[in-house]
Amino acid sequence: MRVRMADAYSVQAACEALVEVIEACDEGSPVRASIRGSLLSQDPSAGGQPGEHLLAKITSAHVSNDGLQLTVMWLNGILLGARTVLQQMVQHSASHAVQLPAIKTLCLLYGDRLELDTADLECLPDALRTVTTTMANFPENIILQQNACYALCTIAEHSGETRALASDELFTHGVMAAAGALRLVQGRCDGRHDPSSYNALYLRKEATRCIVSMCAARPFLSKCLRNQGLQEALADALKSTADSVWDGQRDAEAEETLTLELLALSYVLGPQTPILEALRRWGAVKPAVARAVADAIVDLARGAMSQGRQADSSTDPEIAAVIAPVQALHAAGCGAELVNAMRFHAADEDLQGRLHLAVGFMGGHAVPAA
Secondary structure, X not given: OXXXXXXXXXXXXXXXXXXXXXXXXXXXXXXXXXXXXXXXXXXXXXXXXXXXXXXXXHHHHOOOOHHHHHHHHHHHHHHHOHHHHHHHHXXXXXXXXXXXXXXXXXXXXXXXXXXXXXXXXXXXXHXXXXXXXXXXXXXXXXXXHHHHHHHHHHHHOOHHHHOOOOOHHHHHHHHHHHHHHHHHOOOOEOOEOOOOOHHHHHHHHHHHHHHHHHHHHOOOXXXXXXXXXXXXXXXXXXXXXXXXXXXXXXXXXXXXXXXXXXXXXXXXXXXXXXXXXXXXXXXXXXXXXXXXXXXXXXXXXXXXXHHOXXXXXOOOHHHHHHHOHHHHHHHOOHHHHHHHHHHHOXXXXXXXXXXXXXXXXXOOOOOOOO
């Protein structure tokens, strides 16, 4: 790689070979350590800035080659950790070809591991800050916004580990960036007025997934989003996705997106309003919406149980329903609406099971399908 630094094809082939070798080795393998040492060693004859390691020099030499950058960033991530990826993002902040592969690498580093090593854990606040900055630098790029929202989501899901590290301010900036991404497709879809456009659907899904994860980690964000009027963008997203599904049909991808949109609205408005309105508006004719409602209720109930959150008289009334969603849904009469949905879709066994589970989490009793 040092000898043929200018040849992108050769460099990429070499990087891909190193990735295969590294991924085949155990974490403590001497082969892995030898590769790491070689890549970190300095070679002034190879060019680049003083103190740069080989992978950083490759990034600088091929800053516009997105295919090569994807391989180099992944090699950085698995061998040197997230900190090195973030350093390259900061150094090449104006290069989309660097930013998108780097964000995809962060998604894999943080999304595929239940427990983080100390180094990657310590740089989570910087990861939140850097990804949010990148979203602000490329506000109209739908693909980058999609992946950035997912990266923020994977970071937020380590909230138990980051509570003492990442400030509320960083989470606020992150969720506002996701809200901005959602507004990017409000009223339009990937340049075409087509609610089923894949890129628009995907961006709505990842933006709402991010909002849900961040609000679950920091419930106070619900009020921040409501003060920003995000419920309008979320309601538009929910309507666009629901309208894209044919009456009487199921659609797994749309159902996942609908669930996330319902959850996001539930965090912003409280669950009773969006869930009841969705059931009453579409529940009888769109089984996909009924399925999404059931899954959203189960997710809210499980989240409240796992975190042990309870609302009391001192709780801000605007977030009380977010903290105690089951009580709010029960008081609003959601159980009866779920039973009605069972009757409308009695022949759909999968949906029946989901609806029964939702009723069960609300403390009701399973009702045999008609």
